[in-house]
Amino acid sequence: MFYYFDYEGCFESAVATLKRERRYRVFADLERKAGQFPYALWNGPSGSRDVVVWCSNDYLCMGQHPKVIEAMCAAAHNMGAGAGGTRNISGTNRAVVKLEAELADLHGKEAALVFTSGYVSNHTGIATIARLLPDCLILSDANNHNSMIEGVRASGCTRQIWRHNDLQHLEELLSRAAPGRPKLIVFESVYSMDGDIAPLEAICDLAERYSAMTYLDEVHAVGMYGPRGAGMAERDGVMARIDIMEGTLAKAYGTLGGYIAGTSAVVDAVRSHAPGFIFTTALPPAVAAAATAAIAHLKTSGMERAGQRAAVAGTKAALRKAGLPVMATETHIVPVMVGDPDLCKRASDLLLERHGIYIQPINYPTVPRGTERLRITPTPAHDTRLIAQLANAMLAVWQELDLPLGNEAGPTSSGHKPSRPPASPSHAVGREVARRKLSKQNDPQFLWRLAC
Ligand SMILES: Cc1ncc(COP(=O)(O)O)c(C=O)c1O
Numbered sequence: 001m002f003y004y005f006d007y008e009g010c011f012e013s014a015v016a017t018l019k020r021e022r023r024y025r026v027f028a029d030l031e032r033k034a035g036q037f038p039y040a041l042w043n044g045p046s047g048s049r050d051v052v053v054w055c056s057n058d059y060l061c062m063g064q065h066p067k068v069i070e071a072m073c074a075a076a077h078n079m080g081a082g083a084g085g086t087r088n089i090s091g092t093n094r095a096v097v098k099l100e101a102e103l104a105d106l107h108g109k110e111a112a113l114v115f116t117s118g119y120v121s122n123h124t125g126i127a128t129i130a131r132l133l134p135d136c137l138i139l140s141d142a143n144n145h146n147s148m149i150e151g152v153r154a155s156g157c158t159r160q161i162w163r164h165n166d167l168q169h170l171e172e173l174l175s176r177a178a179p180g181r182p183k184l185i186v187f188e189s190v191y192s193m194d195g196d197i198a199p200l201e202a203i204c205d206l207a208e209r210y211s212a213m214t215y216l217d218e219v220h221a222v223g224m225y226g227p228r229g230a231g232m233a234e235r236d237g238v239m240a241r242i243d244i245m246e247g248t249l250a251k252a253y254g255t256l257g258g259y260i261a262g263t264s265a266v267v268d269a270v271r272s273h274a275p276g277f278i279f280t281t282a283l284p285p286a287v288a289a290a291a292t293a294a295i296a297h298l299k300t301s302g303m304e305r306a307g308q309r310a311a312v313a314g315t316k317a318a319l320r321k322a323g324l325p326v327m328a329t330e331t332h333i334v335p336v337m338v339g340d341p342d343l344c345k346r347a348s349d350l351l352l353e354r355h356g357i358y359i360q361p362i363n364y365p366t367v368p369r370g371t372e373r374l375r376i377t378p379t380p381a382h383d384t385r386l387i388a389q390l391a392n393a394m395l396a397v398w399q400e401l402d403l404p405l406g407n408e409a410g411p412t413s414s415g416h417k418p419s420r421p422p423a424s425p426s427h428a429v430g431r432e433v434a435r436r437k438l439s440k441q442n443d444p445q446f447l448w449r450l451a452c
Pocket of ligand 1: 191
């Protein structure tokens, strides 16, 4: 008997579904130019040309800072390219040890542990910490990043999801748990898609009242907030009250890797039990040395943070003045609502092809359906000339695609209220877009433009 299974067809249909739902991702082939950020070379279908990048998570341009590049080159020359193994075998090297000391000092903790990415630190860190606590109850914010969600799942522990930034809901769940039961609250400080901030102090108050541990992801805050760049917990004066800080070296620190910082006991336990730490090759020494240089620099230099703040304020003001639907955020993240996956992709394509501006569209599942957006991250290198260019280009694209103007959209979920997507202003933008699309269904020019 001959059995046949269509393996290829299975994968093709998985991709076809994404294409049908307009969520198929196309990556732009870009070459960043060291020393010339935010310019990059775009290798597009009709050749190569310079573009301006407006969506990099190298938030402070540290990936191109001379001190960081120098540290990376020196370490590679001295210690070679790779780590040589897992930390248990031969991967612990001087550069990684120094990096962990720098991170522990940054967060005022006894110890720190480095992983190969922020994703891995959350995944294996949360799973291991929760598993080591008997019958642990995990309380996870509804808007947590996928790496945290997967870490919570991998723990196998009971989990309860509290409505995004909703303190009342968090307290309700905490108060229902047996008083002696170990509880782990996992949350972020800056939520990267809406750019809103968690009420850190109030969460710490609740954690202390109900004797829960706190695990805080500061991936989108480290380097940028607080007097030494240790993040929002430092800015808000609650760093000592957070049990486990988690961060990345790949965004404001411009390199690669992730970490947790906490007491020696918790860090040693994770080091000794976490599969995502034990069974994978360590960070190369050059990457560790570059990250250490970036952290050390940002501990004392406020110049990058000030430059970023100015660029963010200037960008928000220019886009609002142009009437674009900028979501109100207190942070460096500037989301501009589109509310439709097709149009979001079209807007991104037009910006790149016509205006030489690169902003990747953000679609489901990264954000809820109907809240598709362009996520802009101004850096110290985006000056007033580039900001004016961006505002003009976006306005032209908005007009060409007949996208709604003049809306000030708030975050999809914040203000410590339950997130109820249909009532939020950003969904209102989505509804308006859908209404306009429907009313144009018979307009051949509109259909042609969409199809182009
Ligand atoms: C909140 C959050 N945590 C963790 C990560 C993963 O960090 P990394 O890019 O270092 O893997 C991301 C990535 O964007 C993130 O947004």
